[in-house]
Amino acid sequence: MKLLRSIAFTIATTCLFLLTPAWCKEGKIKIFVVSSYHPEYLWSQDTSKGLCAALKDFKFIDNDQQIAEFMKNDFLETERVVIKKMWMDTKRKNKKNEIAATTANVLSGIEAFDPDLVFLGDDNATNFIGAHLVNTGVPVIFWGVDFNPLAYGYIDAIEHPGHNVTGVYQSGYFKESLEVLKKIFPSLKTFAILSDDSETGRAKTKAIVKLAHEGRLPLQLADQVATNSFSEWQDRALELQPRVDAIFVVNHGSLKDDNGASVDSLKAGAWYLANIRKPEASPEKQFVQEGMLLSVDDSGFKQGYEAGRIADLILHQKKSPADIPVITPTRGAVIINRQRAAMLGVNVSSKDFIEEFIDKSSALEKYPQ
Numbered sequence: 001m002k003l004l005r006s007i008a009f010t011i012a013t014t015c016l017f018l019l020t021p022a023w024c025k026e027g028k029i030k031i032f033v034v035s036s037y038h039p040e041y042l043w044s045q046d047t048s049k050g051l052c053a054a055l056k057d058f059k060f061i062d063n064d065q066q067i068a069e070f071m072k073n074d075f076l077e078t079e080r081v082v083i084k085k086m087w088m089d090t091k092r093k094n095k096k097n098e099i100a101a102t103t104a105n106v107l108s109g110i111e112a113f114d115p116d117l118v119f120l121g122d123d124n125a126t127n128f129i130g131a132h133l134v135n136t137g138v139p140v141i142f143w144g145v146d147f148n149p150l151a152y153g154y155i156d157a158i159e160h161p162g163h164n165v166t167g168v169y170q171s172g173y174f175k176e177s178l179e180v181l182k183k184i185f186p187s188l189k190t191f192a193i194l195s196d197d198s199e200t201g202r203a204k205t206k207a208i209v210k211l212a213h214e215g216r217l218p219l220q221l222a223d224q225v226a227t228n229s230f231s232e233w234q235d236r237a238l239e240l241q242p243r244v245d246a247i248f249v250v251n252h253g254s255l256k257d258d259n260g261a262s263v264d265s266l267k268a269g270a271w272y273l274a275n276i277r278k279p280e281a282s283p284e285k286q287f288v289q290e291g292m293l294l295s296v297d298d299s300g301f302k303q304g305y306e307a308g309r310i311a312d313l314i315l316h317q318k319k320s321p322a323d324i325p326v327i328t329p330t331r332g333a334v335i336i337n338r339q340r341a342a343m344l345g346v347n348v349s350s351k352d353f354i355e356e357f358i359d360k361s362s363a364l365e366k367y368p369q
Helices: 002-019 042-057 064-073 096-113 122-133 174-184 199-213 230-240 265-275 285-290 300-316 338-343 362-366
Strands: 029-035 075-077 081-087 117-121 140-146 165-170 190-195 220-226 246-251 294-296 334-337 356-358
Touching: 029 042, 029 096, 029 122, 042 064, 042 117, 042 122, 042 140, 042 285, 042 300, 064 075, 081 096, 096 122, 117 122, 117 300, 122 140, 122 165, 122 199, 140 199, 140 300, 165 300, 174 199, 174 246, 174 294, 190 199, 190 230, 199 220, 199 246, 220 230, 230 265, 265 285, 265 362, 285 294, 285 334, 285 362, 334 338, 338 356
Parallel strands: 029 081, 029 117, 117 140, 140 165, 190 220, 190 246, 334 356
Antiparallel strands: 075 081, 294 334
């Protein structure tokens, strides 16, 4: 009887451990990070900087040297934490079979790592990886989800997620970006949307179209382009140029050439900057770094940082993700690219509503025209 009781106790305690949520366990913290995109993508660089800043501020990472090691190797182990990162590369590898293979690979990595918490960066990671993690024992924090985190079915409500998933979403500052464009060029009346046909591009285009239909934008929406063909994207941009006063450049990270090969977003951006002479707005800082004229930034840094802050609530303060509201950060800076402004023949240095200047175009530096 004693042996049977001992076996029963062992089974019960083992089961209790397996069913205990990860945020209630103790020991060296293991964090797994999944990015939807690739290391060279400027948005992903910005979110990574924000996440690492938060991990340092909230005592997961000790110093900048450890941040540099993690950013270089996608892996870091210290006395307190082990962090591993995987990239889905879905901007360039976005066919169904490619995403399925990547998803299986990442899920295998998560299973082998056995993390205490998983970060999911942007929509594709949230969609394809999150579907397998919802209602499991591991807490999940997403960032960079476009506009409606309820759409994935992982949370019950913004204020009370109700499950093991919570995170940070993008509200978008499209109206504000067009308002800044109108301040600089008061005569503007019409604009078009230029985008790839990615999940991100479609979501942002849908949000802009909705604002236009509600009459909330300072310019009239005259047309919209959504294609993953680089040659078609080029042709349509040239076609739009004489018909509209401005362009909202949404996204061009999923473009393919006529042979089906991925086109570097900086290459596409360099072509646009050399061939289009209409002022443009864009959703995020990454595009102004690339060379587009302006953005009221839906900050990638803040997305990553707030995700790290939520990790502190879960892993250090032992709060459940079910009780942590999903949030959207406040806007980032009003950003202008001086090189593009000079190309368009406008002096922006005296504009007191501009909060940050970028002096060069990373697209034109990499791909001189």
